[in-house]
Amino acid sequence: MIAMLALPIAALVVLSFWTQSGFELDRTPTLENYAQLVRLTDEPTVWFGIPFYFSYPVPAILMIKSVVMSLSATVAVIALAYPMAYFLAFRVHKHKALWIILITIPFWTSYLLRVFAWKIVLGFNGAINSGLKAIGIIDQPLEFLLYNPGAVVITLAHSWVAFAILPIYVSLEKIDRSLLEAASDLGDSKLKRFLRITLPLSAPGTVAAALLVFIPTVGDYVTPTLVGGPGGTMIGNLVQELFLKQNNAPLGAAVAITMMLIIAVIVAIFLWAIGYRRIRARRA
Amino acid sequence: MLKKIDGVWVYAIFFVVFLYGPVLLMPVFALNDGTFATFPLKGFTLKNFSAMAANTSMILAFQNSLKIAIAVAMLSTVLAMPAALALTRFRLPGGGAIQSFMMLPLVIPSIVIAVALLVILLKIFGIQLSLWTVAAGHVLICLPFCMSVLMSRLEGFDPNLEEASRDLGCTAWQTFWRTTFPLALPGVISSLLMGFIISFDEFVIAFFLTGTENTLPVYLFSQLRFPNKLPGVLALGSLILVGSAVLVIAAEIIRKRGAPSNNPGDY
Numbered sequence: 001m002i003a004m005l006a007l008p009i010a011a012l013v014v015l016s017f018w019t020q021s022g023f024e025l026d027r028t029p030t031l032e033n034y035a036q037l038v039r040l041t042d043e044p045t046v047w048f049g050i051p052f053y054f055s056y057p058v059p060a061i062l063m064i065k066s067v068v069m070s071l072s073a074t075v076a077v078i079a080l081a082y083p084m085a086y087f088l089a090f091r092v093h094k095h096k097a098l099w100i101i102l103i104t105i106p107f108w109t110s111y112l113l114r115v116f117a118w119k120i121v122l123g124f125n126g127a128i129n130s131g132l133k134a135i136g137i138i139d140q141p142l143e144f145l146l147y148n149p150g151a152v153v154i155t156l157a158h159s160w161v162a163f164a165i166l167p168i169y170v171s172l173e174k175i176d177r178s179l180l181e182a183a184s185d186l187g188d189s190k191l192k193r194f195l196r197i198t199l200p201l202s203a204p205g206t207v208a209a210a211l212l213v214f215i216p217t218v219g220d221y222v223t224p225t226l227v228g229g230p231g232g233t234m235i236g237n238l239v240q241e242l243f244l245k246q247n248n249a250p251l252g253a254a255v256a257i258t259m260m261l262i263i264a265v266i267v268a269i270f271l272w273a274i275g276y277r278r279i280r281a282r283r284a
Numbered sequence: 285m286l287k288k289i290d291g292v293w294v295y296a297i298f299f300v301v302f303l304y305g306p307v308l309l310m311p312v313f314a315l316n317d318g319t320f321a322t323f324p325l326k327g328f329t330l331k332n333f334s335a336m337a338a339n340t341s342m343i344l345a346f347q348n349s350l351k352i353a354i355a356v357a358m359l360s361t362v363l364a365m366p367a368a369l370a371l372t373r374f375r376l377p378g379g380g381a382i383q384s385f386m387m388l389p390l391v392i393p394s395i396v397i398a399v400a401l402l403v404i405l406l407k408i409f410g411i412q413l414s415l416w417t418v419a420a421g422h423v424l425i426c427l428p429f430c431m432s433v434l435m436s437r438l439e440g441f442d443p444n445l446e447e448a449s450r451d452l453g454c455t456a457w458q459t460f461w462r463t464t465f466p467l468a469l470p471g472v473i474s475s476l477l478m479g480f481i482i483s484f485d486e487f488v489i490a491f492f493l494t495g496t497e498n499t500l501p502v503y504l505f506s507q508l509r510f511p512n513k514l515p516g517v518l519a520l521g522s523l524i525l526v527g528s529a530v531l532v533i534a535a536e537i538i539r540k541r542g543a544p545s546n547n548p549g550d551y
Contacts, residue, residue: 008400008424015403025407080299087296101536106303108532110485112501113521116508117306120313120518127309162303212391219393221488226508236395243399244492253403256396 016253025250033254059238059255063262066234069149070217073156077213078206080157081164085205086198088165089172100169107162115226118155122146122227147229155223160216164209171205172198207274211267218263219256235259307525314518332519342520345503348415349484352499356422357479361472363423364430369464371431372438373446387432389425397425398492405493413495421489426482430475437471438464470538477535481528500524 017029041055054060084103092099106114121127122145129141145151175198183193221236228234235255242252317329336342371383389397401421405411449463450456465472487501494502504520507513 008397008404011404011408012396012400015407080302083292083295084299087292091292091296097536101533102300103303104536105529105532106307108481108485109307109525109528110487110501110521112485112487112504113310113525114307116504116517116521117310119508120309121306158302158306215391216393219395221395236393239395239399240492243402249399249403249407252399256399260392260396 012253013257015250016257018250020248020250033251034258036251037254037258059235059258062233062235062238063259065149066218066236066259067262067266069153069232069234070156070214070220072153073160073217074210074214076153076157077161077164078168078210080161081209082168082206085165085168085172085202088169089175100166103162103165105162111159112222112226114159115155115223118151118158119146119227122151122154146227147232149228149232151227151229152224152232152234155227156217156220159223160213164213167205167209167212168202169205171202171208175201203274207271211270215263215267219259310518310525311522314515314522332515333523335516336519336523339516341498342500342503342516345498345500348497349500352415352419352422352490353480353484355419356426356483357476359419360423360426360430360479361434361475364427364434364475365468365472367427368431368434368438372435373443387428390428394425394486394488395492397421398489401489402492413493415494415497415499417493417495418490418499419483421493422479422483422486425486425489426479429478429482433475433478434468434471437468441467473538474535477531477538481531481535485524485528 016033017031019026019028019030019032036056037054037059039055047057047061052060088096088099088103119126123129124141124143124146126146128145129138132138133141179197179201180193183197188196218234219236219239220234221240224232224234224237228237239252239256239259242248242255314332315328315330317331367386398421401417401424405413405417405420411417445467446459446463449459454462485501487505490499490502491505498506500520504517504524507517
């Protein structure tokens with residue numbers, strides 16, 4: 001069973017060292033694909049005022065853009081999910097299972113459809129525009145709603161928020177309630193109690209939730225394709241292009257592998273920066 | 285503690301509206317008598333739904349999805365069962381590592397899994413893409429879900445029951461079928477349902493691994509580009525939403541109901 005998972009990834013790695021020449025696959029191992037990703041040139045491609053000295057700057061730019069968009073979506077998800085998890089853990093006493101099912105159902109329904117729903121909401125002729133027009137607030141449809149990175153971030157946040165609630169909820173639920181009482185008895189205000197007890201003790205679940213959202217969204221393909229438009233493409237679109245349209249699977253494989261490595265590095269830096277080992281140790 | 289209506293409650297309600305709002309617009313517009321998904325609503329109609337019955341390519345895609353989803357649900361549950369048993373019943377060396385490895389498909393972007401499978405199927409094994417390759421990919425991503433459902437169920441009842449069965453002279457095989465399996469049945473059913481739902485709704489892997497035949501999400505995606513197909517898409521989307529919601533609720537109820545009642549070890 002492990003082979004079932006390891007084999008495809010290994011094959012992807014091997015492929016990334018081959019090259020495509022026309023319709024034939026050249027099986028001599030080479031670093032050419034990776035070299036192509038970092039080859040420098042004297043003429044920079046400027047993107048948002050940042051000069052990129054790469055001769056093939058598209059992957060680097062898309063990678064940075066994907067990470068930034070995915071990070072914004074992750075922050076939005078945590079900001080939205082945390083209060084909801086708090087609500088479930090501390091305020092709901094009756095029908096808890098019902099609430100949890102209510103929160104998780106959207107996660108199980110088609111991802112494609114949830115993304116598509118935002119296209120209906122934000123579109124040129126969509127719900128927001130036609131709604132605002134119908135009640136007379138605007139005359140012309142607002143064009144800035146759909147087909148931009150902002151729309152992608154909103155849609156990603158909405159699609160993944162249900163996924164993030166559960167880990168946070170579990171870690172909040174595990175907090176020993178007598179600790180909270182003790183904090184109050186010792187004179188902490190509600191806010192102080194939250195900052196000094198609840199927040200630190202729920203950190204492992206919150207970190208897990210953040211990673212569960214960040215890692216898969218960097219490589220998301222559906223959302224940028226449907227609501228991103230030309231300005232909202234992400235690295236997943238490039239991988240798809242290289243594999244299915246430009247028929248350059250080896251380069252696509254190299255991009256996919258590089259993407260995974262960059263994600264892994266970012267995650268490692270993040271965990272190191274917040275001292276994840278210490279947080280986990282404190283729980284034990 | 286008394287139930288208080290305060291900021292947190294207001295937020296919870298706002299949150300549920302945010303969560304469901306966009307998705308619920310789909311059935312609203314599907315029942316609306318207009319070509320565009322716009323307010324104000326024009327009038328009630330069922331014509332979008334009746335038009336679906338005549339759409340043969342959609343029905344074909346639906347049948348394909350159904351076949352794949354049933355096969356995937358059964359296959360991934362059958363594969364997950366021994367793995368879940370091994371991880372919960374024995375102290376395997378490196379069991380923790382194996383477990384985290386099995387959960388990897390949860391955090392790898394699905395496009396990476398899709399292209400990796402594409403590579404291995406086409407370039408290494410030389411297998412033609414078909415509905416079977418889609419099913420294989422789906423089994424891979426369903427396994428972690430099926431395993432975690434089964435494992436939580438297997439951990440939920442007393443392993444002494446299995447020991448008793450062995451002591452009373454059952455073979456390992458008999459013990460499994462007469463003790464473990466009946467006790468794990470709620471978990472098995474929710475694992476089947478979960479596999480079915482995941483496979484039925486999955487798009488990215490199906491998009492990459494399918495040959496000439498479409499699954500329902502792939503068909504849906506191909507229709508999204510044409511604005512004049514919108515009403516049909518809305519109607520189809522609404523039905524899929526309702527269908528998956530019903531299945532999820534069923535899976536949850538079976539899992540929750542099964543927990544106390546089927547467990548003689550709790551007495």
